[in-house]
Amino acid sequence: MDKIRVAIIGIGNCASALVQGIAFYSTKIPNQMNGIMHADIGGYGPGDIEVVAAFDIDKRKVGKDLSEAIFQPPNCTKLFHEDIPPTGVKVRMGRRLDSFAGHTLAYDERLRVVVSNRKDAGWKDVTRILRDTGAEILLNYLPVGSEKASRFYAECALDAGLGFINNIPVFIASDPKWAKRFESKGVPVIGDDIKSQLGATIVHRVLTNLFKNRGVQLERTYQLNIGGNTDFLNMLDRSRLASKKVSKTEALQSQMSVPLNSDNIHIGPSDWVPWQKDNKVAFLRMEGKLFGDVPMHLDIRLSVEDSPNSAGVVIDAIRCCKLAMDRKTGGVLYSPSAYFMKHPPRQFTDDEAFRLTEDFIKGKRTD
Secondary structure, X not given: OOOEEEEEEOOOHHHHHHHHHHHHHOOOXXXXXXXXXXXXXOOEOHHHEEEEEEEEOEOOOOOOEHHHHOOOOOOOOOOOOOOOOOOOOEEEEOOOOOOOOHHHHHOOHHHOOOXXXXXXXXXXXXXXXXXXXXOOEEEEOOOOOOHHHHHHHHHHHHHHOOEEEEOOOOOXXXXXXXXXXXXXXXXXXXXXXXXXXXXXXXXXXXXXHHHHHOOOEEEEEEEEEXXXXXXXXXXXXXXXXXXXXXXXXXXXXOOOOOOOOHHHEEEEEEEEOHHHOOEEEEEEEEEEEOHHHOEEEEEEEEEEEXXXXXXXXXXXXXXXXXXXXXXXXXXXXXXXXXXXXXXXXXXOOHHHHHHHHHHHHHOOOOO
16 A cells, blocks of 8 residues: 655654654564554554654754654653664754743753754745645644644645644644634544553543442542653643643543532643653542442552653554545544544543544444
8 A cells, every 4th residue: 555644743752752663563564563553544554654744943853864853852762663764854944933932941952952043934835845745644743832833734734735633732623613624625633632552641531430430439639740851841831731731631521420620630740850751650649439438549650651652542543544535534533533632522431432433444434
């Protein structure tokens, strides 16, 4: 089959894990694909994805081949497949807007974005590159809080006729106005805010459903996350967290019969610990009442490498997006969005979202 031609915005840790993963799984046969949810989606394997365009604003990445750029600082994710041959894809200068937080300039250059002095790409520049490279799908890997920049690139995707996968908590697919525009253009969109393969949100959601199904009244809960990558540094600016907190909180509240009072639920990034690098540690606490109103509590500590933990989910999202394009289906892909994203337009339990996504892959009507 033909390759799935994707363009990436933001060559950070998540992009590094994705590119490494595409190369890693390209040599694997289906029964060797540990860590992949679907070895095959519509005839496409993980190795059928090809990155044809890339954008960033860091001077250590712009102008370099993608195979080199993904290993440049401040990237710090685990290197599980370093043997990436030159791709011929040069990282282009992107559009700055709000895609980096000003407070990070006070930190060491090894830990933060170092903005290139090259001229920002304009809307026509990005759109032309997307068309000239034959990209079919645009992936948004900008930092949390990049509201203006995300909308700029979503406009570029629409203008160039690309599918759009919004991996960050800026509301595109879940905004009815944007959803209608993608539907009118006839191109698919999946979003918003990627779930990890086995991260704090998915674990918290599954446990919340377990409480509900076993008749345990959940009364209070928190989820605290700490990490040492650039995204956690970026999120020290609390003004950039509004959408992130909404996304993560709604992902959990949607699983409850009666949502918790805001005083009894706290979910969100807590702090940046540089030496943790791309390792994220999540602390979950759930307090409830059992039979006879007898109290109970559950505490969990989860430690994961943050970026590879989402890359496998993105690999599935890319292939579902391509499948929709092959079927000439435009607009929001509701089932994959519910399964892959924290803040989809329609929330389901994870079991329901899994079943609906399986039906979507098989070509059954789900929406």
